[in-house]
Amino acid sequence: MxxxxxxxxxxxxxxxxxxxxxxxxxxxxxxxxxxxxxxxxxxxxxxxxxxxxxxxxxxxxxxxxxxxxxxxxxxxxxxxxxxxxxxxxxxxxxxxxxxxxxxxxxxxxxxxxxxxxxxxxxxxxxxxxxxxxxxxxxxxxxxxxxxxxxxxxxxxxxxxxxxxxxxxxxxxxxxxxxxxxxxxxxxxxxxxxxxxxxxxxxxxxxxxxxxxxxxxxxxxxxxxxxxxxxxxxxxxxxxxxxxxxxxxxxxxxxxxxxxxxxxxxxxxxxxxxxxxxxxxxxxxxxxxxxxxxxxxxxxxxxxxxxxxxxxxxxxxxxxxxxxDAVNTITDPQSPASLNQVRGDLEFRDVHFRFPDSPNGTDDLLNGIDLTLHAGETMALVGVTGSGKSALLNLVPRLYDVTSGTVLLDGTDIRQLPLAELRRHVSVAFEDTTLFSHSVRGNVLLGAADHPGLSSDQVLARALEVAQAGFAYSLADGVETLIGEEGLSLSGGQRQRIALARAIAAKPAVLVLDDPLSALDVNTEERVSDRLRSELVGTTTLIVAHRPSTVAMADRVALLQEGRITAVGTHAELLAGNSHYRYVLASLTEEPRDLDSDPDDELPDDLGAERHAPADSQAPKGARA
Incomplete structure (x- = not known):
């Protein structure tokens, strides 16, 4: 400085x-x-x-x-x-x-x-x-x-x-x-x-x-x-x-x-x-x-x-x-390019520690070896602080590996232009960030071109998959300004808007950091059902903090002491890995998010009736 x-x-x-x-x-x-x-x-x-x-x-x-x-x-x-x-x-x-x-x-x-x-x-x-x-x-x-x-x-x-x-x-x-x-x-x-x-x-x-x-x-x-x-x-x-x-x-x-x-x-x-x-x-x-x-x-x-x-x-x-601050994550001098992305994702001997970690600190990720096949959904589980979110942040290069390699379709992601990499990789974080914009603007923020679909159709599809249809009942519908960081919405509503944003991007690789944590059980089940069908053909790495999220995955990877110690189906790990059973037992089924939309607990017909009155005086930007 x-x-x-x-x-x-x-x-x-x-x-x-x-x-x-x-x-x-x-x-x-x-x-x-x-x-x-x-x-x-x-x-x-x-x-x-x-x-x-x-x-x-x-x-x-x-x-x-x-x-x-x-x-x-x-x-x-x-x-x-x-x-x-x-x-x-x-x-x-x-x-x-x-x-x-x-x-x-x-x-x-x-x-x-x-x-x-x-x-x-x-x-x-x-x-x-x-x-x-x-x-x-x-x-x-x-x-x-x-x-x-x-x-x-x-x-x-x-x-x-x-x-x-x-x-x-x-x-x-x-x-x-x-x-x-x-x-x-x-x-x-x-x-x-x-x-x-x-x-x-x-x-x-x-x-x-x-x-x-x-x-x-x-x-x-x-x-x-x-x-x-x-x-x-x-x-x-x-x-x-x-x-x-x-x-x-x-x-x-x-x-x-x-x-x-x-x-x-x-x-x-x-x-x-x-x-x-x-x-x-x-x-x-x-x-x-x-x-x-x-x-x-x-x-x-x-x-x-x-x-x-x-x-x-x-x-x-x-x-x-x-x-004068130096950007440590930059485009390569001789960039590679992927013409058609399949979605094979591989972590090869990946080590990582945060850049401001004191000298002599052990790596948070200490030799990760993990392969996700194209179109596969893999859940990542581990105790709190094991480095699950850090591993996810490496995929879109929000951080770079300390050593080792992350590969997309066999190409080191550091050899890809950042814009291209982040066009193929979409992220939804647990701590959602929304902007002072309309619901439409937030969902379509990084939306890719969908052949044969208009922006309205892309928006409707993303909201439907994320079970975020409440947006149509806001004061100005999807044009409602949701306020700074989306704080006019409930926690569950914010997460569903963020999830819809990730879906609208139509990525080859979808990285989800426990995106359903703020949802009640019923809403989570509906979102999970739609995601299973929507994510067919999309490689998905999802951090799981609840057993219901694990159930969405084709395979589960267990992160322990900075390494992947086991990979398999939920049933295989449950039967043969004691640490997995311990981690799974610590994942609690939350009864309900107290900040979620009350209508999420209502049957569809009652929820529709609740939004039916035309004289609703909900303020602009407030949730219905």
Whole structure:
């Protein structure tokens, strides 16, 4: 990971160059417009100098005064126009860069392996994708340009002040020395506290997201107050950091504002003495202080602009921490291709341990040898923690084997393009994930082309096999928005929608991680009956936690201490393997999922009657 203390400002900002290069000319024109506006502002005091030295001399009429006022008015309008022009030039480029960076960030997140997402909090990723890039856009549109323009304005202004009076110029310049020294110290301290603040904001976002997703658990266990206390503690830590950051900026702003004001006060005294001695004319003194007033604004804004720049550096560092993460699961350099997939699946001496496991840790899977024939349904059983789900995750390459090989139709799956592999392999997990979309959108998420069938027919078939016909009784039928993660549905309903999604993909290999665990016995039996007929010709590997799931399989594989110790039919293993009998005895028939749809317990005719009333007021997204 990049570190805020080990990357220089120029190194971090330099990484923006590839993003800005295509948009460089509009940004240059925006910079030139801002610089021209500052130059116009600095020209106005020179008009004052000429006006004082000529218009007020004896014999000069009001005409010179009006001409001077008109010139100042024109210059003021020109300055305002140039400022507006600067904004017009930079608006489209910086928003385009922001959008491209955000899209690239999201694309990279999707490409990164699951092991990366296991380590990172979702709030941290969200803050980098949204807050940090929003800040970068504001800095590119305003902070970066104005920091350079401000520095040039101060330099040009001080040069003009020296041209009017080198004595007064030296006084003003003397105030800049402590500002530069203090600014260097401010850069390091503010950079650290800014990074800390952004990281804490990301942690706070993670806490909010976890609390919202787990609101049912918090309410059910009455732990709302504990969650609030924890959140309040984190919020107070962020508050303390923000206060520290604000105090640092306030002290810096005090220094850069106070010292020039003191210099002007001293300059006023010296300037009056110089005028009285005839060494400086009144017009030059007026122009000097008018120029100083123009320069004072940029000097005072240096603090916020520098703070904005240092915060932009930390935002960039945080962004590239993710973008620099290496994707460990990639397409092969010389990919193979399967023209017609039969569905033979083989695990050959497969070893696996999670990437973040400590050194010396034994492999979770320690030499798996298992073969599934095309069209076969195999149940995988074992005690809790034996690695059943980990083995399933290897098939679509959500993780890669530590050693050994997984083969599809005799081809190492690492030699297949990921898109092709995952087109042939479909997954339904025990912990279902649904998206804030309609039922239709969720089921057809990865649907393959079904010759001769429309999308409506594919949807209807998948819902029918998964016994998810309840979807038609929702507020808007299959177009009902089911809400974030599908939490408006019951646990059993979510599992059936996820199962329908896997079926609609029409895979050659179907991997099911106990997809019926949230169903009551009657619904599970109906789903199992339909799956038996639907999975004919599909190679299926299914993790079983209940005896009824085992009954679906043609053969059963027993996973014990990281190895497959027995393979056979349910009857063969039951008769000849004591560990299998022990595991089977631990698989309990759950009487009913308390979160399942009440209608699942009703006969078909009564269930239909229950949904018959037309005046149902079920809210959109709620289950019927």
């Amino acid at each position: 990049a570190n805020n203390d080990t990357t220089t400002l120029w190194t971090s900002l330099g990484r923006l160059a590839p993003q800005l290069r295509p948009m460089m000319w509009p940004l240059i024109w925006g910079f030139l417009s801002a610089l021209a506006a500052s130059a116009v502002a600095l020209a106005i005091p020179q008009v004052y100098r000429s006006l004082v030295n000529t218009a007020f001399l004896p014999g000069n009429g009001a005409q010179a005064l009006w001409i001077g006022a008109a010139v100042v008015l024109v210059l003021g309008i020109l300055e305002a126009g140039l400022i507006a022009l600067r904004r017009q030039f930079v608006l489209v480029p910086v928003t385009t860069v922001e959008t491209r960076m955000r899209t690239s960030f999201y694309r990279h997140l999707q490409q990164l392996a699951v092991e990366f997402h296991d380590r990172w909090g979702s709030g941290q990723l969200l803050s980098r994708a949204m807050s940090d890039l929003n800040f970068m856009r504001r800095w590119m549109a305003f902070g970066a340009i104005m920091l350079v323009v401000t520095a040039l304005t101060v330099v040009i202004g001080v040069a003009l002040m020296f041209s009017m009076s080198w004595e007064l110029g030296l006084i003003f310049l003397a105030a800049a020395v402590p500002i530069v020294i203090f600014g260097y110290r401010f850069r390091r301290s503010y950079g650290r506290v800014s990074r800390k603040s952004q990281d804490q904001a990301g942690d706070l976002a993670t806490t909010v997201e976890e609390s919202v997703h787990g609101i049912r658990v918090l309410k059910a266990f009455g732990r709302g107050q504990e969650a609030l206390d924890s959140f309040a503690s984190q919020a107070q830590e962020l508050q303390a950091t923000e206060i520290h950051k604000a105090k640092s900026l306030a002290i810096f702003s005090l220094v850069v504002s106070l010292l020039p004001e003191l210099a002007l006060g001293a300059g006023l005294v010296v300037g009056i003495l110089l005028v009285s001695e005839g060494r400086l004319d009144v017009g030059a003194l007026v122009a000097f202080f008018a120029t100083a007033a123009v320069v004072a604004g940029p000097v005072e804004s240096m603090g916020p602009l520098l703070a904005m720049t240092f915060a932009a550096k930390t935002a960039l560092d945080r962004h590239f921490e993710v973008m």
